[in-house]
Amino acid sequence: MKTQTYVLNMGPQHPSTHGVFRIILELDGEVVVKATSVPGYLHRGIEKLAEARTYTQVIPYTDRMDYLASMLMNWGYVAAVEKLMGVEVPERAEYIRVIVGELSRIASHLVAVGTYSVDIGGFTGFLYCFRDRERVLDLLEMVSGSRMTFSYFRIGGVADDLPPEFFPPLQKFLKDLPSLCDEYDGLITGNEIFQARTKYVGIITPEMGIKYSLSGPVLRGSGIPYDLRKVRPYGVYDRFDFEVPVGKNGDCFDRFVCRIKEIRQSARIIQQAIEGLPEGPIMAKVPKVIKPPAGEAYAEIESSKGILGCYVVSDGSTKPYRVHFRRPSFINLGYLDELLVGWKIADVIAILGSLDIVLGEVDC
Amino acid sequence: MFGQGLLKGLAITWKELFTRKVTVQYPEEKIPLPERYHGRFELDVDKCIACGLCANACPNKVIQITREKVGKKQYLTRYVMRIEYCMFCGFCVESCNKGALRFSHVINMNQYFRDKVRLVLVDRPVPEVLPEEEPAKAADGSPAETRGKTARAEVAAGKAPGKEG
Ligand code: SF4
Numbered sequence: 014m015k016t017q018t019y020v021l022n023m024g025p026q027h028p029s030t031h032g033v034f035r036i037i038l039e040l041d042g043e044v045v046v047k048a049t050s051v052p053g054y055l056h057r058g059i060e061k062l063a064e065a066r067t068y069t070q071v072i073p074y075t076d077r078m079d080y081l082a083s084m085l086m087n088w089g090y091v092a093a094v095e096k097l098m099g100v101e102v103p104e105r106a107e108y109i110r111v112i113v114g115e116l117s118r119i120a121s122h123l124v125a126v127g128t129y130s131v132d133i134g135g136f137t138g139f140l141y142c143f144r145d146r147e148r149v150l151d152l153l154e155m156v157s158g159s160r161m162t163f164s165y166f167r168i169g170g171v172a173d174d175l176p177p178e179f180f181p182p183l184q185k186f187l188k189d190l191p192s193l194c195d196e197y198d199g200l201i202t203g204n205e206i207f208q209a210r211t212k213y214v215g216i217i218t219p220e221m222g223i224k225y226s227l228s229g230p231v232l233r234g235s236g237i238p239y240d241l242r243k244v245r246p247y248g249v250y251d252r253f254d255f256e257v258p259v260g261k262n263g264d265c266f267d268r269f270v271c272r273i274k275e276i277r278q279s280a281r282i283i284q285q286a287i288e289g290l291p292e293g294p295i296m297a298k299v300p301k302v303i304k305p306p307a308g309e310a311y312a313e314i315e316s317s318k319g320i321l322g323c324y325v326v327s328d329g330s331t332k333p334y335r336v337h338f339r340r341p342s343f344i345n346l347g348y349l350d351e352l353l354v355g356w357k358i359a360d361v362i363a364i365l366g367s368l369d370i371v372l373g374e375v376d377c
Numbered sequence: 378m379f380g381q382g383l384l385k386g387l388a389i390t391w392k393e394l395f396t397r398k399v400t401v402q403y404p405e406e407k408i409p410l411p412e413r414y415h416g417r418f419e420l421d422v423d424k425c426i427a428c429g430l431c432a433n434a435c436p437n438k439v440i441q442i443t444r445e446k447v448g449k450k451q452y453l454t455r456y457v458m459r460i461e462y463c464m465f466c467g468f469c470v471e472s473c474n475k476g477a478l479r480f481s482h483v484i485n486m487n488q489y490f491r492d493k494v495r496l497v498l499v500d501r502p503v504p505e506v507l508p509e510e511e512p513a514k515a516a517d518g519s520p521a522e523t524r525g526k527t528a529r530a531e532v533a534a535g536k537a538p539g540k541e542g
């Protein structure tokens with residue numbers, strides 16, 4: 014019998030793409046023969062916009078890359094500019110950055126965990142994650158005044174000190190968090206249907222992970238304990254005691270479980286940061302008009318999706334000459350085409366969801 | 378035993394049934410907003426010296442200020458925010474060292490028509506003399522002063538002047 018493949022267009026408007034993203038699937042029956050991903054639908058030209066803004070004015074645009082973890086996006090950018098200017102960030106500001114950054118990571122992972130549950134077909138798990146994400150957003154709202162696009166980091170520090178009313182609910186949240194994670198584990202991770210859909214699906218071998226320069230939970234799910242906070246600590250991360258959770262098989266399930274474990278570790282880091290929070294200024298002495306010397310700098314931080322790099326070139330004026338972001342979602346997505354081959358249509362959703370991409374960041 | 382995970386999940390949802398609910402019936406009920414909340418802007422016209430720092434700090438050129446020279450001083454005649462381009466980043470509020478521009482807790486900013494979106498915080502004619510320079514004249518309520526007062530009262534009530542730019 015003569016058969017032929019056919020083309021199925023998935024997206025750009027498809028709920029499981031978590032944004033606007035298109036994959037052109039060439040199928041043999043139900044099996045993927047070839048996949049071509051087409052990003053770019055959310056491109057806003059943030060890198061170009063930055064060239065027409067002053068150094069400080071770029072910060073709100075970085076919020077809009079990975080809008081689920083805006084604090085970390087802010088961090089990546091200001092770290093690069095601080096490196097360029099040689100600014101020493103005060104200790105208290107570093108601790109505040111760790112606290113809000115880890116909270117942002119928790120919020121981002123909660124979305125990843127919740128939406129992955131929906132992708133696999135379990136709506137309840139999604140609601141539980143979002144219930145708790147609201148609590149994180151409430152906390153960050155107290156600090157920055159916004160719920161999603163915080164613009165809280167400044168070159169040389171942070172915009173404002175932590176308010177006193179921030180600590181009691183934070184303590185309560187940290188106390189509840191382990192039991193909340195147990196709930197997700199009970200609802201989603203332990204569910205047999207979920208396991209049947211995700212275990213041994215979309216396996217990324219450690220070699221391929223490194224070859225494609227994957228990072229974040231996508232890489233750690235394959236068993237490589239590469240976390241910038243540990244291997245090349247920036248800020249004050251070297252002072253905290255935490256583990257880097259890794260997976261065994263590198264399948265969708267491991268990547269998912271890694272995220273829940275990371276939430277638990279983030280809670281540990283925050284607890285230590287609150288205990289060690291020193292007094293002092295929250296802003297370094299930076300001039301009002303920021304004019305870094307001509308030159309270039311590249312800084313990297315561990316965002317919730319992986320390694321966020323920011324490259325800034327200065328020509329000595331008040332505006333950056335060029336800004337480029339290494340967005341972890343985009344790089345992780347690069348392996349998708351190859352990863353999908355040989356899997357069934359339903360697994361495409363499971364695999365894409367396990368990479369946890371945010372299209373704001375992919376397209377930038 | 379296969380199915381144990383499912384039962385465990387059911388136990389969790391069953392337990393949740395008896396906890397306090399986390400949602401509120403908006404708009405009848407509202408969640409209290411934190412102190413620093415980025416709501417609609419309000420401007421204290423008395424404090425504003427029309428320096429334009431806020432407009433310069435804005436990444437999106439949202440703020441448009443018109444000023445006139447009256448006597449030796451700059452007098453703010455119009456303060457318009459093209460709020461449709463605003464990112465609510467708060468740089469403008471941060472840059473104002475007179476504490477004139479602030480965030481309020483008004484979150485309800487939706488409009489049915491695009492031309493109503495623009496936020497006019499001040500729109501007033503130029504007085505012949507500055508009120509504080511001629512206290513006697515201001516006391517009897519010259520038109521300019523009255524207009525300024527109304528604008529101030531409206532701002533204090535957290536309500537933008539009805540006229541849109
Ligand atoms: S909040 Fe930001 S975008 Fe909006 S007017 Fe102020 S500076 Fe401009």
Ligand code: SF4
Nearest residue numbers: 425426428429431473
């Ligand atoms: S609001 Fe503040 S920064 Fe803006 S013009 Fe008035 S005084 Fe200057």
